[in-house]
Amino acid sequence: MKVSLLQMNSTNDKPRNLGQARELMERAIREDGPDLLVLPEVFDFLGGTSAEKKAAAETIPDGPAYALCRGIAAEHKVFVHAGSILEKVPGEERLHNTTVVFDRAGLQIARYRKIHLFDITTPDGMSYKESASIKPGDEVVTYDLDGVTVGCSICYDLRFSELFIQLARKGAQVIALPAAFTLQTGKDHWEVLCRARAIETETYFLAAAQHGPHTQGNETRHTYGHSMVVDPWGQVTAMASDGVGVVSARIDPKRVEKVRQMIPVAQHRVL
DSSP states (O other): OEEEEEEBOOOSOHHHHHHHHHHHHHHHHHHHOOSEEEOOTTTTOOSSOHHHHHHHOBOTTOSHHHHHHHHHHHHHTOEEEOOOEEEEOTTOSSEEEEEEEEOTTSOEEEEEEOOSOOEEEOTTSOEEEGGGTBOOOOOOOEEEETTEEEEEOOGGGGGOHHHHHHHHHTTOSEEEEEEOOBHHHHHHHHHHHHHHHHHHHTSEEEEEEBEEEEEETTEEEEEEOOOEEEOTTSOEEEEOOSSSEEEEEEOOHHHHHHHHHHSOHHHHOOO
8 A cells, every 4th residue: 555645834814725736736746656645743834823713714625635635535446544634613713723634536545633732832932823723623533444453633733642552442543643843842852642543552653744934923933844754664665855845655454463462562452
């Protein structure tokens, strides 16, 4: 099975973002022929003001970001793990940060809403308050990809191992993590955490990230990038260079079985 991760530089210009996503998806399909495309977190709209975010949000299953990913999946007969998009919540000011997944026929087969929200101050003094504009989800979500179980997560979820243990218990052999990790936290924690989650769950870990600058209010903020594929032994088998692009790799479900036979952590877990 082949996977392609898109590394984007999304901003508060939604048409530009969707054009970039289409170009990268079509490039990956043309050059690498993947079974699964994984986009980064908030590929449709990153930064901007609260009012701009709300205006850019979509009511699933409507909206241009949703239609783009569904159309690519159906046209090219490929699974599309549509990173995350901003989803309107009826009767709420806040939005959901939502992954939707499409099968080879363009049918929606999963929806995951980000559970853990990024409310921190980074080492460079920038304050992030995701909960001010995003309402958390509460469901642990997996889906079937041609007989392989894939678990869903988004960005800040990466720091909470309990979610990934639950995904493994639900049968996940692969876990996808669309992200927009900050430059400050990413340079020290991103690879370490991605490899740790792969090792403890003994899954392939597919981390598709944003890279580069975007504007949040009056501030210019930077995301870290380094989209990567990690195997169940914790080895990084593919990593994107800096900038916008695609990184592809093959994954082998038999490798998951082999690692789990060598170190059967699921059987040994007592809590």
